[in-house]
Amino acid sequence: MKIAVRYYSRSGNTKAVAEAIAKAAGVEAVPVDRNEAPIKEPVDVLFIGGALYAYGIDANLKDYLGTLKKEDVKKAVVFSTSWLSKHAIGLIKNGLTDAGIPVVEEFFYVRGKPGEDKLKDAAEFARKFL
Numbered sequence: 001m002k003i004a005v006r007y008y009s010r011s012g013n014t015k016a017v018a019e020a021i022a023k024a025a026g027v028e029a030v031p032v033d034r035n036e037a038p039i040k041e042p043v044d045v046l047f048i049g050g051a052l053y054a055y056g057i058d059a060n061l062k063d064y065l066g067t068l069k070k071e072d073v074k075k076a077v078v079f080s081t082s083w084l085s086k087h088a089i090g091l092i093k094n095g096l097t098d099a100g101i102p103v104v105e106e107f108f109y110v111r112g113k114p115g116e117d118k119l120k121d122a123a124e125f126a127r128k129f130l
């Protein structure tokens with residue numbers, strides 16, 4: 001099974017979740033603005049995450065979602081962090097759905113900075129899809 005983890009994180013909260021998921025999956029968590037971010041070989045599961053900034057997701061993540069092709073992603077699983085709102089989950093899901101990519105209904109969300117317990121939960125969550 002081929003797995004990819006992509007994320008955008010300004011201050012590290014979403015990055016920590018991405019890395020916990022990636023570790024569980026045995027892959028690298030790659031920021032969407034890195035050269036290696038494009039999905040070059042089809043994946044069975046794409047874990048993709050980002051945070052909410054002033055009611056929106058970062059333009060880097062938004063642009064990245066626009067580059068994804070349904071032929072390359074069998075299904076996507078979304079994760080996010082924020083102060084309070086889970087709105088980024090919906091925004092990311094919409095971007096994926098617009099690209100015709102099936103999105104798993106369940107998602108992983110952490111309010112604020114994830115502690116060790118939440119990182120454990122993230123890994124456990126990820127294992128359901130591996």
Ligand SMILES: Cc1cc2nc3c(=O)[nH]c(=O)nc-3n(C[C@H](O)[C@H](O)[C@H](O)COP(=O)(O)O)c2cc1C
Nearest residue numbers: 009010011012013014051054055081082083084085
């Ligand atoms: C400029 C800015 C705007 C934000 N706006 C919101 C918001 O509207 N709602 C919310 O719940 N959290 C908001 N947050 C909180 C972030 O979503 C939260 O700190 C998140 O964990 C940051 O993820 P990151 O560390 O991966 O960048 C905002 C943070 C910043 C810096």
